[in-house]
Amino acid sequence: MQLVWEEQDSHRVPDSALGELCAEIFAPLSRSDQRSKGEMYLRGLLSAGGRKSMRNIAACVGDRAAEQSLHHFISSSTWDWDPVRAALARYLERSMGPRAWVVHPVIIPKAGRHSVGVGRRFVPSLGQVVNSQEAYGIWAAGEETSAPVNWRLTLSDDWRDGPRLGRPGPAEPSLAGTPVECVAGAATEARAWAGGAPRPVVLDLPDSDPAEIARRFGAAGLPFVAGVRGSARVAPTASALPGHEVRELPAHQLLRMVRTLRRPVTWTDPDTGGTRTSLVAAVPVRLPGTRRSLLLLGEWSGPDGWPQHCWLTDLTDISWGALLRLAKLTRRVATDFSAISLDVGMVDFEGRSFGGWHRHTTLASAAHAVQAVTAGYRPQPVARPA
Numbered sequence: 001m002q003l004v005w006e007e008q009d010s011h012r013v014p015d016s017a018l019g020e021l022c023a024e025i026f027a028p029l030s031r032s033d034q035r036s037k038g039e040m041y042l043r044g045l046l047s048a049g050g051r052k053s054m055r056n057i058a059a060c061v062g063d064r065a066a067e068q069s070l071h072h073f074i075s076s077s078t079w080d081w082d083p084v085r086a087a088l089a090r091y092l093e094r095s096m097g098p099r100a101w102v103v104h105p106v107i108i109p110k111a112g113r114h115s116v117g118v119g120r121r122f123v124p125s126l127g128q129v130v131n132s133q134e135a136y137g138i139w140a141a142g143e144e145t146s147a148p149v150n151w152r153l154t155l156s157d158d159w160r161d162g163p164r165l166g167r168p169g170p171a172e173p174s175l176a177g178t179p180v181e182c183v184a185g186a187a188t189e190a191r192a193w194a195g196g197a198p199r200p201v202v203l204d205l206p207d208s209d210p211a212e213i214a215r216r217f218g219a220a221g222l223p224f225v226a227g228v229r230g231s232a233r234v235a236p237t238a239s240a241l242p243g244h245e246v247r248e249l250p251a252h253q254l255l256r257m258v259r260t261l262r263r264p265v266t267w268t269d270p271d272t273g274g275t276r277t278s279l280v281a282a283v284p285v286r287l288p289g290t291r292r293s294l295l296l297l298g299e300w301s302g303p304d305g306w307p308q309h310c311w312l313t314d315l316t317d318i319s320w321g322a323l324l325r326l327a328k329l330t331r332r333v334a335t336d337f338s339a340i341s342l343d344v345g346m347v348d349f350e351g352r353s354f355g356g357w358h359r360h361t362t363l364a365s366a367a368h369a370v371q372a373v374t375a376g377y378r379p380q381p382v383a384r385p386a
Contacts, residue, residue, distance in 0.1 A: 028083035037073040045367040052345025075356030086193035093194040095373045098140035103203035108133040141329045147369040150186045184216040225313040234285040255298035265321040270335040
């Protein structure tokens with residue numbers, strides 16, 4: 001899970017590209033004043049310096065008196081963000097032609113306890129409890145660029161009641177219980193919005209149950225590539241290891257048994273823009289208590305030792321190289337989040353309003369998208385937590 005912390009210089013977006021985007025994504029808003037405020041807010045996200053507060057956005061667009069009306073437009077208005085996200089998904093489908101939907105979890109540290117969804121939670125990457133928000137983004141991603149389309153904000157039980165959130169409370173689909181339920185629902189929405197060619201969902205939620213991932217995404221008709229821990233238990237299919245007993249093993253142990261099958265695969269590192277080579281091997285497996293056949297893929301950075309990364313996928317009929325390059329799209333998204341999303345204020349919303357968080361995040365996603373698809377723009381490599 002990525003922890004936010006960097007801040008980058010903004011990229012100048014041509015007015016023609018911005019005008020095209022605004023016309024498309026704000027078309028679902030029935031009122032002209034809402035369309036006008038939406039474009040004003042979006043321009044402020046792209047051009048205001050520092051934290052994208054209401055005050056900074058209003059000052060940047062040349063009208064400090066607009067602060068109150070913009071605050072109402074985001075936090076208290078009734079416009080539905082789903083049709084705007086749907087229009088954004090279609091815009092990205094046409095302009096980017098993504099290869100996959102990528103799930104990107106984000107921890108957003110907060111100093112106080114009053115912003116929507118804030119709570120104390122353990123962050124494994126830090127090894128400590130952090131006062132923070134937790135969100136999951138669904139990103140349209142290719143090897144060269146990516147952009148967010150849909151979001152879920154995690155709410156604990158004490159945040160789900162109307163009085164603390166500010167009525168009305170969030171719709172039930174936004175309150176799925178587990179992270180896997182959460183992202184499966186959000187990915188299903190993104191697929192329906194975008195249309196276009198079917199594409200897999202790439203996710204790295206190592207603390208989630210692999211069987212739940214396979215069950216949820218299988219039921220939704222969404223092919224998946226899911227990062228799993230090496231300790232996850234799997235069973236090779238009867239034909240996978242001739243002469244060996246078919247029994248459950250840790251994933252990394254099973255992959256070590258088939259390491260003689262490894263072959264080199266090249267992929268593009270988004271952090272450097274250079275080409276890297278990994279050794280990969282795969283073996284057909286089943287998860288405990290299931291009968292569905294999956295593929296376990298492992299990656300080594302050198303000829304010796306245990307695999308550094310493991311994935312499970314139901315894409316059993318495509319090459320190992322194509323699978324690895326799909327799995328690496330999580331790195332593309334993490335790089336673009338640091339290089340673009342933080343600069344356009346993706347994590348800057350402050351307030352109790354659940355709807356306000358989603359409206360702000362929707363427009364910040366649009367700001368990210370127009371930067372990402374602007375001709376000739378490539379994010380610069382950004383250091384981020386390991």
